[in-house]
Amino acid sequence: MTNTLKTFTPLAWRNLWRNPRRTVITLIVVSIGLWSVLFFNSFLNAWMQASKDATLSLLIGQGQIHAPGYLDDPSIEALMPPPSGKLLAALNDPRISNWVARLQLPGVVESEYKTLPINIMGVDPEAEKHISSIPGKVVEGHYLTSTSDAGVVIGLHLAERLKTGLGRRVILMSQNTEGKLSEQSFDVIGLFDADQATEDYYAFTGIKAAQQYVGLKNQIAQIAFAIPVEENLDPVLSKLKQAAPDLDIRSWKELSVYLATSDSFMKGFIYVWLAVVFSLMAIGIVNTQLMAVFERTHEFGLLRALGMKSRRVLLLVTLESTFLIGFGVLLGMLLSGLSIYALSGGIDLSGFAAGLEMAQGGQVLFPKLDPVAFLVFSLLVWLLGILVALWPARRASRLSPVEAMRYAS
Amino acid sequence: MKTPNVTCRGVGKVFGKGELAVKALVDVDLDIMPGDFATLAGPSGSGKTTLLNMVGALDTPTSGEVTIEGQPLGKLNKSELSDLRLNRIGFVFQAYNLIPVLSARENIEFVMELQGIPANERKTRAQQVLAEVGLKGLDNRRPSELSGGQQQRVAIARALVSRPSIVLADEPTANLDSKTTSELVALMYRLNQELGITFLIGTHDPRVMEHSRRHIELLDGRIASDTKI
DSSP states (O other): OHHHHHHHHHHHHHHHTTSHHHHHHHHHHHHHHHHHHHHHHHHHHHHHHHHHHHHIIIIIOSEEEEOTTTTTSOOTTSOBOOOOHHHHHHHTOTTOOEEEEEEEEEEEEEOSSOEEEEEEEEEOHHHHHHHOSTGGGEEEEOOOOSTTOOEEEEEHHHHHHHTOOTTOEEEEEEEOTTSSEEEEEEEEEEEEOOOHHHHHHEEEEEHHHHHHHHTOSSOBSEEEEEOSSGGGHHHHHHHHHHHOTTSEEEEHHHHOHHHHHHHHHHHHHHHHHHHHHHHHHHHHHHHHHHHHHHHTHHHHHHHHHTTOOHHHHHHHHHHHHHHHHHHHHHHHHHHHHHHHHHHTTOEEOGGGHHHHHHTTOOSEEOOOOOHHHHHHHHHHHHHHHHHHHHHHHHHHHTOOHHHHHHSOO | OOOOSEEEEEEEEEESOGGGOEEEEEEEEEEEOTTOEEEEEOSTTSSHHHHHHHHTTSSOOSEEEEEETTEEGGGOOHHHHHHHHHHHEEEEOTTOOOOTTSOHHHHHHHHHHHHTOOHHHHHHHHHHHHHHTTOTTOTTOOGGGSOHHHHHHHHHHHHHHTOOSEEEEESTTTTSOHHHHHHHHHHHHHHHHHHOOEEEEEOOOHHHHTTOSEEEEEETTEEEEEEEO
């Protein structure tokens, strides 16, 4: 076999260049096809990463812990104590970069003009700065300064709807521990600029101020945590569930179903794209290889007449396809690597901010080269290319010497 | 008594079926003996190429049997027939039929590579046989850089290098001018005389027939005459 390959390799290589135009066209088809798959994969990954970064960093984090039943009925009766013991130890796992405890209560906000539904969020401002992007999104006034800060930070759009603004007062109403409505006026100390849903439905105040306002001691509604490495998500969740089996511990995939669905759709979509691109490539490969075989029918007849066995003809033509598609794949990898590198500094899509907000997309995408996907998709295209090229090769190998030699060369 | 290189017994070949059937060969009996320099002549359509294809194990007869060195071809499978063509039969075609991407020496070495002969021996034998056919120094030229006569010499060298028991040539001089034809025929005749290689040449070129020591005439698929000269 080694000797046969030694013999056929230079022959196959020279045969490729008998019709340089056809060879170059096939190289272009394969390389552009592979480039589109690799670049698109990188773009989609960047898109999803930006979407996840944008959405999860607002409030969700990579996961949250609640008291059982809270997510179905987020009332003051379904709260939990702050973390301690095993749960606290598990939250201090080095794979969790940060975590925060929050009090989240359903309520209403009232201005002189309007009353609107709201989620009252009691937060620890210092801890929030390490896990949430909201403190950095304050565009007017300032963020909360302490857990006892009794000011309120609301979204720009909510302020507009309430016809209120910085320095004015609003009234927050929510059910207290006695089952009655607590109402208290809060100074608007900051306005934040985020997506419209967050702007409209969240008002932030200090956690101690919020607990005091509804008569709580130290109970909280949620713990949000950040896990920077995606692969660590499942093992950390398991560890947390072991530490607090009675609590409701969920990953972002369960908390933000839209984002999780988009993520899995995007991951699946690349295979659909690969199938579409490869089908087009396969048509090109089979066409050009069939033409190459057809043009050389006489020569294959000669080779068979000289005593070359049909499996060796098959090997020769397959070797030609292997080289041809292999070089196309290398070229495609090079093109993709260069274009991903060229755009790795970021693709700014802020011009489409409104549309991106609707699709929960990030505004700046950072395409990255994923070495595993890079190699797997390239290898897949190469192997599938060789597989489809077996058809013309098989046709060449099955030619009868006498009939093949009747063809004019 | 010598054993024939090739034996044909009752060989017939019919192309097509029913009313469209054409009898290309009818009941051909023929022995080609070692050292023969035989010409196979006859008008177009008389069955020369068909008979050469049968003898060359390129095609199978509809009836009868072809035997090469005592081996009946009908009992061999496709792979064994390929081996037989590779090792026992040399072919020279009208249109030279060299592999265009290989040089003269590589064209000759290619057959030996298929036979599994080591590289050193291949090179030596290829250079030797190129010298024998008068192409010394043209080893590295591609077919497109050689004249018609030179290409046909390479084809003869390729046919000889596998040390076949018989060389079958189908109209080998049809595309050549008279001077080149004379040189080529003289070359084949010399190889026959000096190396004892058996030639069966399908032709209707009188310059080839002049050197023939056995003349077989085909007419309508039958052997009309078989004359030793």
